[in-house]
Amino acid sequence: MADNVARRVRQEDRQDFIGDRIDDRQDFIEDTFDRRRYRVGMSINVLPRGYSTFYVGGSPYSYYGGVYYQPGSTGYVVISAPIGAIVYSLPTGYTTEPIGGITFYHVANVTYQGVYYNGRVGYKVVRVG
Numbered sequence: 001m002a003d004n005v006a007r008r009v010r011q012e013d014r015q016d017f018i019g020d021r022i023d024d025r026q027d028f029i030e031d032t033f034d035r036r037r038y039r040v041g042m043s044i045n046v047l048p049r050g051y052s053t054f055y056v057g058g059s060p061y062s063y064y065g066g067v068y069y070q071p072g073s074t075g076y077v078v079i080s081a082p083i084g085a086i087v088y089s090l091p092t093g094y095t096t097e098p099i100g101g102i103t104f105y106h107v108a109n110v111t112y113q114g115v116y117y118n119g120r121v122g123y124k125v126v127r128v129g
Contacts, residue, residue, distance in 0.1 A: 038067045038078045045075040056084045066091030066108055081110040085125040086117050104128060 038044070051064040061082055062069040068085065069076040094107035105112040105123060112123035 040078050040080055042078045043072055043075055044069070044078070047076055052087065054085060054087075056082045061085060063087050066110075081125045083125055083127055086115060086122045087112075087125075088120055088122050090123055099128065 047062050047069060048064045048067075051062045051069070053060060053062045055061070059082075060071060061079070062076065063085070068079050068081050070079045071077075090105055090112060091107055094105045094112075097104050097106060103114060104126070105114070111126055111128050113126045115122050115124045117124075
């Protein structure tokens with residue numbers, strides 16, 4: 001009886017592990033797909049689920065998965081990353097580069113610097129060089 005319970009628990013653990021791996025892969029595919037699908041200047045009607053909104057210089061912007069949006073006349077327009085924007089997660093595929101004792105993060109032609117903002121660790125879009 002105890003062997004059957006242990007076997008069932010191991011099977012459930014394997015299924016949970018496989019399910020988590022599938023979810024992780026799907027998240028990676030969605031993030032990569034979003035960055036490739038949305039090009040600067042493109043308009044969309046609805047922001048993707050899970051987006052965040054922030055302000056730079058009093059102007060509203062939205063962000064999801066490495067893509068930046070600004071309100072447009074018929075929805076939202078995909079834009080280049082605004083300098084000074086702070087986001088709380090980096091998209092997959094970033095690389096790091098230490099410059100002058102500071103670590104910078106590069107992904108999709110955008111450079112970020114780690115910052116502490118509103119009590120949280122975030123990443124600020126910066127211009128290097």
